[in-house]
Amino acid sequence: MKKSLLLLAGLLGCGIAKTQDIQPYGALPSAAQVAWNDLEYYMFIHFGPNTFTNKEWGHGDEDPKVFNPKHLDARQWARTAKLAGMKGIVITAKHHDGFCLWPSKYSTHTVRESAWKDGKGDVLAELSAACKEYGLKFGVYLSPWDRNHPAYGTAEYNQIFANTLNEVLSGYGPVFEQWFDGANGGNIKQPYDWKLFHSVVYRNQPNAIIFSDVGPGCRWVGNENGFAGTTNWSTLNVSGFTPGVGAPPTKSLNEGDEDGEKWIPAECDVSIRPGWFYSPDTDDKVKSVSDLLEIYYASVGRNGNLILNVPVDRDGLIHPNDSTRLMELRRVLDASFKTNLAKNALVTATNTRSGNPAVSIRNLTDGKNATYWAAADGKTEATFELSFRQPVTFNRLVLQEYIALGQRVKAFSVSVLENGRYKEVAKETTVGHKRILRLPDITTAKVKITILDAKAAPVINEIQLYKAPAVMATPVITRNAAGEVTINGVASPDVTVHYTTDGSVPGAKSPVYHHGQAIQLPQGGTVKARAFINNGATAGETVTAVFGVAPARWTVVGSDDKKAIDGNANTVYVADRNEIQVDLHETLHLSGFTYTPPASDDHGETISIYGYEFYVSNDGANWKKVSAGQFANIKNNPVPQTVNFAPTEAKFIRLVATSLTDEKGKFPAIAELGVFARKAGK
Known part of the structure; x- marks a missing residue:
């Protein structure tokens, strides 16, 4: 044994001697950061009460008994991640609602109070064991924001959170990544003690990579699209910055800082669906292989790591649509990088x-x-x-x-x-x-x-x-203000696109879409499209688009600017006050509305709506409020928002911004405003 140790020491010493004449440059990674970069691709899982309430940000007032995934199988999650080629799993052990996926003694909003396993379950215990079984790294996300805990906003809360953090990091084996964000929303603000939190992490998990806007292990990439900058330095200037509202500029997060003070590489977070938590409304909106490839090349391919969110469904399983897409992506990546x-x-x-x-x-x-x-x-x-x-x-x-x-x-x-x-x-x-x-x-x-x-x-x-294989292009479905639907994105003469307007999955015998064709859909509906090659023998992914009533006749009250209702999400209407009123020019039977924010909040006055109220009227003077709430996480994830309400008839609609994504912003921006409706009396 002594001889073996001496030989190993000698070999290591020889290797060090050979590198001594190469002087390191600038900020350097730790050994743990080098190992973390080698992981490249791993899974994020958002799971909790929001899974069952159809919310992105829960308010902490939900009944914990709503959490009841009757067939939860963490081994299925780990098996899926392993088969997908991922190297680990990070789970939302505690999100902003304060609900703990383990029976924490520092909270009364946990799995212990849930209906799942009669309060005797522990999601973290099951997942850490599953990760160990399948050779995956195990990581945790704990949000310091807690919308349930009564001590939040007081001097004692930071120590309570530190105790909670200690509970997780000392009780479930090795943790490769500790995920923090700086969310500090709502009416109560809590000054976070990051030094205390970090000390708890390193005391329990000295090799854990801490994620936040300023690391210190890795940094947020500045968006939730999964895209790093085409220029991407792993170094970042952090002096004077903090997670959350005190974060570095978006450009620095996205591209790093040349000659930055610290080695803090980019981690690219993105969800396989439009939202972070599971919703049955998004079962047909799982990102295509083409979309996921774009993300992979813009993250792993640009000096970043990719953490891809795959939300667990209400049964406690990864949905078949998500797992199927992951396997399709794995096959393409394996084929692409098979032979060097x-x-x-x-x-x-x-x-x-x-x-x-x-x-x-x-x-x-x-x-x-x-x-x-x-x-x-x-x-x-x-x-x-x-x-x-x-x-x-x-x-x-x-x-x-x-x-x-x-x-x-x-x-x-x-x-x-x-x-x-x-x-x-x-x-x-x-x-x-x-x-x-x-x-x-x-x-x-x-x-x-x-x-x-x-x-x-x-x-x-x-x-x-x-030599990577070609991937069949995915059709892109759009509709203009007049209600004319077109399908683009597939230009090859060898590919045929078939479509349906009745909600069914297109087959080789469904109608063929001809380039330039306009499908008339003024009253709204569901369009599905699919590409086929080899005379229909091989099919691509099904793409779905759901449309409300076409806004051709609509007008914005008090304005000639129709960018909010022109059917084009690339044009942006900036209001001159905190609301917009629209004359529908006919009485419609309304059942919901859609708000599409601008693609980015980083361009001057294009500030999105966060808190909202939605009103309807038959005369434009007397209004009835039919919905109110918040578009949770819309600043970081600016995707179309859909709100359903009790059916009602109206000729006018009014969207009021009660708060904005930028507190210093002037007035809200709207890429598109729409409604789900049918003509009154039908």
Whole structure:
């Protein structure tokens, strides 16, 4: 045993000696952060009372007995994540409503008070055991905001939350990630003691990565679309910033800060559905494989990690629609990155560091994150050439830096040999842990990658080339103000699009959509479309769009601006007061309304509505309030909001903003306002 330990120590010492002449650059990752980056892709699970109440943000006043997932199976969650190629699961152990998925002794709003397992269940115990069984990492989200606990907003609450945190982090085995956000909403504000909270994490889980707007382990990417910036530094300036309202600017969150103070890489969070918690209303709105691929390449492919939310349903299971889509994505990713063509190339490089056998050019194509190539000190440019005996066809290029020594590359280009001359096919900025370029199919015998600029001598550990299979495009369904539906996004002559307007799933015998065709749907309804190839033998994903009454005849009272009712979510109406009134010009039988916020809240006055009241009227003078509430999380997740109310007849509608997503904002912005209705008397 002593001889083995001495041999191991000697090998480690030799490896350290070989890297001693490569000076680290800038802020550096910890060993735990390097290991975290290697995970790349894992699951988020939002689960709790909101699952049963159809809310995104519960108010903490729900009866805990509403939580009753009668067939809960955490092993099914873990098995699904494993089969999907994910490396771990982070679960909402406590969301803003304060409900605890374990029987906490610091709360009376827990699974102990629920109907599930007669109050004797523990979701965290079941999930941590399932993760261990399937070889997955286990992580937890605990929101410091608590809309149920009576001590929230008092001096004693921070210690209560710290005790709650300690309970979880000491009781369920290793935790790879502790997820915090800075949510501090409602009428009560609580000054959070982040130093105390972090001390609890590190005392119990010293290797846990802490997520927040300012880390310190990893950072929010600044949106809930799952997209990192095309330039993405893993370093961030954090002095003077805090999670939540005190967060760094969105641009810094999205792109990092070149030469930032701390190593805080980006984590890209996004849900597989429009919302974070399960809702039966979104069973047909699971993101397509094409959408998920876009997200993967914009997160993992841009030096970030992807945490994909897959909400558990009311039965306590991952819904078949979600799991099916995950398996479809796994098959595409496996096929895309199956064969590294670069392994068969003769690789040469300029400016290779001399006198250091640890930086062999062979390391660039060995598929190992622990090996690398390095340029000589003082050289911030380098060129790699991959030569093949016979031309190869590729459409994906992967670059990776050896991030343990810092992030260095500022700019690089890719060229291929064509007709005896090199032709540039891509020019990008940062690399970091991993950069994946999607390119058109390229056939060539030589590929040249040039590091154009770097912060210090480049240290690269991987160059890879792949030929990814084509993925059938997903139809895009839109409707204009006149009620004319068009289906686009599939232009290939080999693909046929079939559609239905009766809610059924399109088959090969359903009506064929012809390019430019206008499907008349002025009274609203459900349109489903699906692409087929091989004379209908192979089908793509079904896409669904639900429309209300077309707004062709509507007018905005007191304004000629029709951007809120023009059927185009890309145009934005900015009100000159905290409400909008619309004349429907006919009496309709209304049963609900839709509010589509602007795509982003980061453009001047495009401020979304958070709190709302909705009124109806028959004469435009006497109003009846039919709904009121909040569009929870709309600032970070600006997706269309649907509100149903008791059926009523009206000729006018009025949406009032009782609060906005930006307290300093002026007036609300509306991309689209619609209603679900039919003509009165029908």
